[in-house]
Amino acid sequence: HIWKTIFLGQMLSLFICGTAVTSQYLAEKYQVNTPMLQSFINYSLLLLVYTTMLAFRTGSGSLWQILKQRWWKYIFLGLADVEANYMIVKAYQYTTLTSVQLLDCFGIPVLMALSWFILRARYRLIHFLAVAVCLLGVGTMVGADILAGRQDSEGSDVVIGDVLVLLGASLYAISNVSEEYIVKNLSRVEFLGMVGLFGTIISGLQLAIVEHKEIMKIQWNWKVALLFTAFAMCMFGLYSFMPVVIKVTSATSVNLGILTADLYSLFFGLFLFFYKFSGLYILSFVIIMVGFILYCSTPTRTAEPTALPQPSSAGLDNAALKLEESDSETPAVAVQFTRGETVVVSTD
Numbered sequence: 001h002i003w004k005t006i007f008l009g010q011m012l013s014l015f016i017c018g019t020a021v022t023s024q025y026l027a028e029k030y031q032v033n034t035p036m037l038q039s040f041i042n043y044s045l046l047l048l049v050y051t052t053m054l055a056f057r058t059g060s061g062s063l064w065q066i067l068k069q070r071w072w073k074y075i076f077l078g079l080a081d082v083e084a085n086y087m088i089v090k091a092y093q094y095t096t097l098t099s100v101q102l103l104d105c106f107g108i109p110v111l112m113a114l115s116w117f118i119l120r121a122r123y124r125l126i127h128f129l130a131v132a133v134c135l136l137g138v139g140t141m142v143g144a145d146i147l148a149g150r151q152d153s154e155g156s157d158v159v160i161g162d163v164l165v166l167l168g169a170s171l172y173a174i175s176n177v178s179e180e181y182i183v184k185n186l187s188r189v190e191f192l193g194m195v196g197l198f199g200t201i202i203s204g205l206q207l208a209i210v211e212h213k214e215i216m217k218i219q220w221n222w223k224v225a226l227l228f229t230a231f232a233m234c235m236f237g238l239y240s241f242m243p244v245v246i247k248v249t250s251a252t253s254v255n256l257g258i259l260t261a262d263l264y265s266l267f268f269g270l271f272l273f274f275y276k277f278s279g280l281y282i283l284s285f286v287i288i289m290v291g292f293i294l295y296c297s298t299p300t301r302t303a304e305p306t307a308l309p310q311p312s313s314a315g316l317d318n319a320a321l322k323l324e325e326s327d328s329e330t331p332a333v334a335v336q337f338t339r340g341e342t343v344v345v346s347t348d
Contacts, residue, residue: 009257095161
């Protein structure tokens with residue numbers, strides 16, 4: 001189970017790495033900064049595939065029944081997911097890469113707290129130690145960035161950037177906990193179909209408001225189109241595959257596993273963007289994987305809901321007492337057999 005969890009988590013990390021590398025290549029090589037357009041393409045693909053699947057369903061799991069019962073909940077979920085993606089990307093304009101990598105980990109304790117109260121997950125000491133080890137690995141990675149000169153210059157407004165990262169990480173936690181609940185209690189297709197529907201609407205509106213000028217500046221050619229396609233495929237794969245992994249493990253486990261995504265991006269950056277290599281990158285990868293294995297080695301338990309006393313229980317108990325009292329007052333029954341095999345029943 002641990003090896004399966006490790007393998008699935010690293011597949012998600014590779015998808016995230018693909019989105020990061022293509023986005024950075026678009027920004028540095030072609031000066032294309034359109035995070036909302038890229039998100040809109042992903043949500044549109046989810047709409048095309050999974051919302052269409054819901055539309056062809058019948059019964060309680062059909063698109064109409066889901067919208068009729070839970071439409072307002074999915075609006076909030078879609079809003080949280082869209083804005084989480086946007087805030088993290090937007091934060092890079094204001095603060096440093098180092099700050100984003102460190103503060104993005106804020107989502108893990110938020111996720112654990114939400115899982116405790118909403119999903120009733122109960123953690124052991126080893127889980128908290130494992131999270132601490134993973135965060136130590138992230139700190140080692142940031143240290144390697146500083147030594148390699150990747151910390152970047154100070155942003156235009158560090159406070160705004162840091163606040164955006166914290167808000168984005170918290171919204172990611174809300175989205176992931178909701179995803180775990182829906183996937184384990186309803187269905188994966190329902191989650192993806194509803195996120196695709198409302199994510200497309202929300203990101204489309206936001207795209208028209210904040211990014212229409214950036215879209216007009218894009219110098220389209222086959223390389224830019226290929227990078228957009230690669231980003232969309234990686235993001236679609238990430239969204240489609242993550243519910244499968246969450247169903248096998250948990251949202252917290254998945255978020256610990258994908259901490260290695262930045263390291264994969266760095267390894268690709270050694271060849272694509274000529275980053276300087278540091279042995280601390282390998283060390284940080286090992287530390288994160290050790291923490292991840294520690295977390296997966298002991299399953300969390302789910303607290304049973306507290307049974308509330310029923311008002312009718314006292315009435316049942318009284319009824320039982322009355323039955324016992326009436327039984328004690330019941331006259332004794334004597335059964336006698338005569339020679340003619342006739343049964344005579346008499347009471348005292």
